Amino acid sequence: MAKLRPDQLAGALKKQLAPVYLVCGEEPLLVQESCDTIRKAVKSAGFNEHERYHNEPGFDWEHLLTSANSMSLFAERKLLEIRIENGKPGDKGNKALQAYCEAPSEDNVLLVVCPSKPDQRSKWFKSLEKIGAVVQVWPITAQQxxxxxxxxxxxxxxxxxxxxxxxxxxxxxxxxxxxxxxxxxxxxxxxxxxxxxxxxxxxxDSARYDVFNLTDKALHGDARAAIKTLHGLRGEGTDATVVLWALAREVRSLAQISHATSQGQNFDWACKNAGVWDKRKPLMKGALRRLKLQQLQMLLRKANAIDKAIKGMRDADPWDDLLDLTLNIAGTFSLTPSVQNLALKY
The missing domain is CATH 1.10.8.60 (Helicase, Ruva Protein; domain 3)
Known part of the structure; x- marks a missing residue:
């Protein structure tokens, strides 16, 4: 079937409902909106059940296939949604997705979400593309x-x-x-x-706290102002997932730039490849004076641990961990690296 832009998706859904949808790209808002559009259309078509899966370490792909094949006389048609964060389902996921596409059920719609760019040469991608629709989300450039x-x-x-x-x-x-x-x-x-x-x-003149003020203050190294903003966000009822997304996005960009420059790449070119706007380069450069690549990699592991806490997969208060992550980005580390690594296990 066809590859679609997000703005083409609604029209395509009105014409025909595909058995499989793959939404991929690195712009979270457009990925989320595309998924919401698909969910709404599928529900309107009578698929009233919705099962979500995350390709976390230890995830058993047989659960997806078992659910897809388990239909009873009174069962509802359902949307099966699997999120693959890094765009790599692994060998078992590769085989499971191919097996699903070989015999898709009319009683299911499969939605695969990749917040990163998957390998379009992989067998699982080609299998999904052959019978379903691929929604490719491209970053909006400064000119667009x-x-x-x-x-x-x-x-x-x-x-x-x-x-x-x-x-x-x-x-x-x-x-x-x-x-x-x-x-x-x-x-x-x-x-x-x-x-x-x-x-x-x-x-x-907006007086509200927002996640972009938070990241800017943390990158600037202003720990006190960043923590004040974080408390404001929590007080306003902001979802911890949104705060984590904003902080983790900056850490990933910093890690990408740090790795590129350590390999001899020009800083400006590394920023461009990381999607950093010119006006934000001074912030990134200042943060990289404080944070080395090893520290940034540790912060990415910490962000992953916070994500698990938010999902209830780890016994910890996400907001306490977000406070620590914010301080770390601002250059304040309360624990030694070895103790930090130990803390991420619990």
Whole structure:
């Protein structure tokens, strides 16, 4: 079947429901929205059950195949969703996905979610692509962002001057989630045509805490301000998953840049490959003066441990761990590396 862009997905779902969907890409907002669109369409088509699986270490792929094949007279049709974080299902996952695609059931729809780029040459990818639809999410470039924001404003029933769109694009600096949040705020506060002055007043004067302020303060090394923002986010009821996503995203970028520069790559080129905007380069450079590659790799393991705590797979308070992770990014380590590694096991 076809490869689809996110903006083509809704139309394709109205025409025909595929037995398998693969949503892949490194822009979390667009991946999430694409998955939500598929879930809604599948539910409307009468697939009322929804089972979610995560390809975590130790995951048994037989569970997926068993669930797909276990139908009784009174069973509901269902959506089977499997999330593969690194885009690599492993040998068992490769075989399981191929086996599923060889005999897909009319009573199931399979949704495979890869928040990273999978290998399109792999057998499992080709099997899914042959019978299903692949939704490829590409990052929105700096040149595309104003047009994307303008479309979102129009969808929200808002009309904005070109200068206002350009200003909003410069403020969010490629963070689509931040752009959507600002548009939602404009729906509540703006009246008439949105001008550059409207953006300057409403966006700049926002008193709320947000995850992007948190990451900027942590990268800047301002531990006290970062922790204040973190407490504010928790007090406002922000989901811990969103906070973790923002912090982990910066740590992954730092680790990628650190590894590239250690191999002799130019810093500016390494930032470009990591998707870092020019205005954020000073923040990244400052953070890399404090954080070495080994420390960043440890922080990635810590982020993974926090994710398990959020999902209930680890007995720990996610917000306590997020506090520690924020301090670490800001350059404050309360535990020695050996004790840090020991703590991640529990």
């Amino acid at each position: 962002l104003p047009r994307w924001i303008e479309q979102r404003l129009n969808q929200a029933g808002l009309n904005a001057e070109r200068a206002a769109v350009e200003l909003l694009a410069s403020r969010v600096e490629g963070n689509l989630l931040a752009a959507v949040q600002e548009i939602e705020k404009l729906k509540l506060l703006a009246e008439g045509t949105i001008t550059a002055d409207t953006i300057a007043n409403i966006v700049a």
